[in-house]
Amino acid sequence: MTSPYTVQVAQSLREIDAAQWDACANPQADGQAPDPHGDESHEAERFNPFISHAFLRALETSKSIGPRTGWTSTHLLVKDTDGRLAAAAPAYLKTHSMGEYVFDHGWADAYHRAGLHYYPKLQVAVPFTPVTGRRLLVAPGHGEAARSALLGGLRAWREKIEASSIHITFPTRTEWEALGASGFLQRTGQQFHFLNQGYADFEAFLSDLASRKRKVIRRERKEALADGITIELLTGADIKEIHWDAFFHFYMDTGERKWGTPYLSRAFFSLAGAAMSEYILLVMAKRKGRYIAGALNFIGKDALYGRNWGAIEEHPFLHFEVCYYQAIAFAIARGLSRVEAGAQGEHKLARGYRAVATFSAHDIGDKRFARAIEDYLQRERVHIDEAMREYEELAPFKKVP
Structure with a gap:
């Protein structure tokens, strides 16, 4: 036929x-x-x-x-x-x-x-x-x-x-x-994903963890924001070219130190941001009036996808806060079923992510x-x-x- x-x-x-x-x-x-x-x-x-x-x-x-x-x-x-x-x-x-x-x-x-x-x-x-x-x-x-x-x-x-x-x-x-x-x-x-069990908030998620693990995560979150570091969550029209400029700087600096030339060009971030900003979450860390680190996430119907990270200053546990804990809190607030934080990374297991x-x-x-x-x-x-x-x-x- x-x-x-x-x-x-x-x-x-x-x-x-x-x-x-x-x-x-x-x-x-x-x-x-x-x-x-x-x-x-x-x-x-x-x-x-x-x-x-x-x-x-x-x-x-x-x-x-x-x-x-x-x-x-x-x-x-x-x-x-x-x-x-x-x-x-x-x-x-x-x-x-x-x-x-x-x-x-x-x-x-x-x-x-x-x-x-x-x-x-x-x-x-x-x-x-x-x-x-x-x-x-x-x-x-x-x-x-x-x-x-x-x-x-x-x-x-x-x-x-x-x-x-x-x-x-x-x-x-x-x-x-x-x-x-x-x-x-x-x-x-x-991979390792955070699976949302219908938590009301981040504290409800922590209550599911063993006591020692809860204490570790609370300590890491506190130390990550020491030295006057603040966190901004940006999505939609709140994301400006100044944010993409800063993020690309982080992305290139971290990428070149870890695995050579990064894959994505500067133009990609502006183009993706212009075409689909409502599906983007940019988590930015700021200290003394300037951005020092950030994580790029994309938002699906039932998942938050962590994609890229970069930093120009080293601070204890800042990577975990920006990439993992902020993602979990956002997913819970949005009612998303999971966070997919990319490939590899056994260290995610201790932060409440599970093997899938x-x-x-x-x-x-x-x-x-x-x-x-x-x-x-x-x-x-x-x-x-x-x-x-x-x-x-x-x-x-x-x-x-």
Whole structure:
């Protein structure tokens, strides 16, 4: 039977109508109901700022991504018989494995030792953003047929451009399970998230912790604000260019000291701020009349996403206050279900964050390597499961007898 869909490739978000993209990415943001027949309608209800047209376009327009950065846009589009967007995937041709937070450098090394080319590879992801969200973006009313067309398009495009593999990073669990059923290799990881148990305020959250842990957090918060440091929470129209100037200074200074050249350009912050300020929370620390540190967060429908941090002065526990405790307090006040504070960081566990699973799916062109990688991933999943059980035992919450 002839498919009602056609698959196209777009080299930039500017080629794609923003409203049509967002109807696939975040259907309820425009008041549209999720597809009742879709297998992830409950997940579509969660507005995710990172798969919005505005966020991805800001990355492109600011030249934070592009051929010179090793992230070349090659978005997959599925259109219906009327030429409207039925499904889409944010996709990039990668010439390295940086900025992904799902590490495959060992796979690349093995490919190269065998005399094969691992790069380019096809990455379905949000650049520099280890946040779980939908990756196969299907508009309401289309469902599995459009999703299948999108997946088939990704595989056909990989073959055409002679990429070694397809990597879909930080998809939802529902997508991850469906991708596994479609032949993708399944990988798990873990992050630390604050999970809001309906707390009335920050003190109610602390009451859930063991007494010793409560005392530690209260002490850290007090010491963080010593020496006359004050905190400002800015969102919407309250965020001005002066704030972005200060934050970018922090971001560059801290980034260059920790991991080399940071990914995001100065223009990105202004562009994202102009396009989606209502979804941004900027937590800024000030001392003696000048800003000294800050954390950039994005606000979803049911989550606060901590993204970037920087500081030009070192103060005990200021990082924890600006990035973790202020995020928890904001999420509780807004009634958000969780705070996702980025990748890695076992130190978050002691601050009331809990280990949660993350996912990725991989389609490896060379079947010999695919078999070897699958064996590795099976063993890795066992290790991740064991680690998460240990983290739960170490969580600072009161033990229920």
